[in-house]
Amino acid sequence: MARLIGTALLWLALLALIAAAYIHGRNYVRTHPQDVPWTPLRLDDPMGAFTLRKLVSLSEDPAHCRALLGAAGSGDLSASARVAQANCNYSDGMRLASAPGEVTFAPSGEVTRCSMAAALLVWERQVLQPAALRHLGHKVRRIDHAGSYSCRRLYNRSEGAFSEHATANAFDVLGFRLTDGTSVSVLKDWRGPGSKSAFLREVRDGACELFATVLGPDYNLAHADHLHFDHAARGRMGFGVCR
Ligand SMILES: [Zn+2]
The missing domain is CATH 1.20.5 (Single alpha-helices involved in coiled-coils or other helix-helix interfaces)
Structure with a gap:
């Protein structure tokens, strides 16, 4: 018993x-929906173990991507497609536009693929602005960039693989203007012990959780003046390059 x-x-x-x-x-x-693979992505979730995979995978579901950006009140939802030639096209373009009071892009009107626009929004809200406040005491008012779409091969070579820029699947950041007028430049401020350098490095490190590829001045001379972000397909498996 x-x-x-x-x-x-x-x-x-x-x-x-x-x-x-x-x-x-x-x-x-x-x-912790951000740390679980099967939960749907929400752009205001904190960044987690599966955020990169979910953001890159948005390219497979443009309607969902547009709905997320619409719900976040950001981006110009007018459809945008472009086909220049076989290797240079996109069908889910999103014109980068900001809600009132948010950061603006200079030059304005740039188009990226929707998943890139979504990642840029998360980066702006969860990485860029907190880092600016912490290191420099003011928020970012303007992102200076060198564009997204460009029909070219890697490093402008005449042969070889096409750049992610050829499908608007990349974005190059040159620097920032803060609300107090301060300028921060990747070219001028990357190196050195100052707060601008610390800010830029934090902005780069945070981007590595949201973009499949992040390359900056630490990588090579070709990136001395900008941070390159892209959503290469390997990001869907969670494989990122961060240099
Ligand atoms: Zn680039």
Whole structure:
């Protein structure tokens, strides 16, 4: 009899353990959707283990991407497609436009693929602005850039693979203008012990969680004056390059 009670208690304890694990798991998914592969992406979720994969995968579902940007009140939702030649085209372009009070892009009116626009929005809100406030005491008012779409091969070579820029799947950041008028330039301020350099490095490191490729002055001379962000397909598997 005692042995029977002992076995029953053991089973009860096991069931209680399984129930506790189930409840804990369900709560974890609810409070950490960014760290779980199957939860749908929301642009205001904190960045997590699966944010990069979900952002790059938005290229497979343009309608969902546009809905996310629309809900976030950002981006110009007018459709945009472009086909120049076989290797230079996109069908889910999004004109970068800011809601009132948000950062602007200079020059304005640039088009990127929708997934890039979504990642830029998360980067602006969760990486760029907090870093600017922390290191420089003011928010960013303007992002100076060198564009997204450009029909060319890597490093402008005459042969070889096409750049992610050829499908508007990349974006080059040159620097920033803050609300107090301060300018921060990748070319001039990357090196050195100052707060501008610390700000730029934090902005680069944060981008590595949102873009499949992030290249800057630490990589090579061709990137001495800008940060290159792109959504190369390997990002869907969570493989990023951050240099
Ligand atoms: Zn680039």
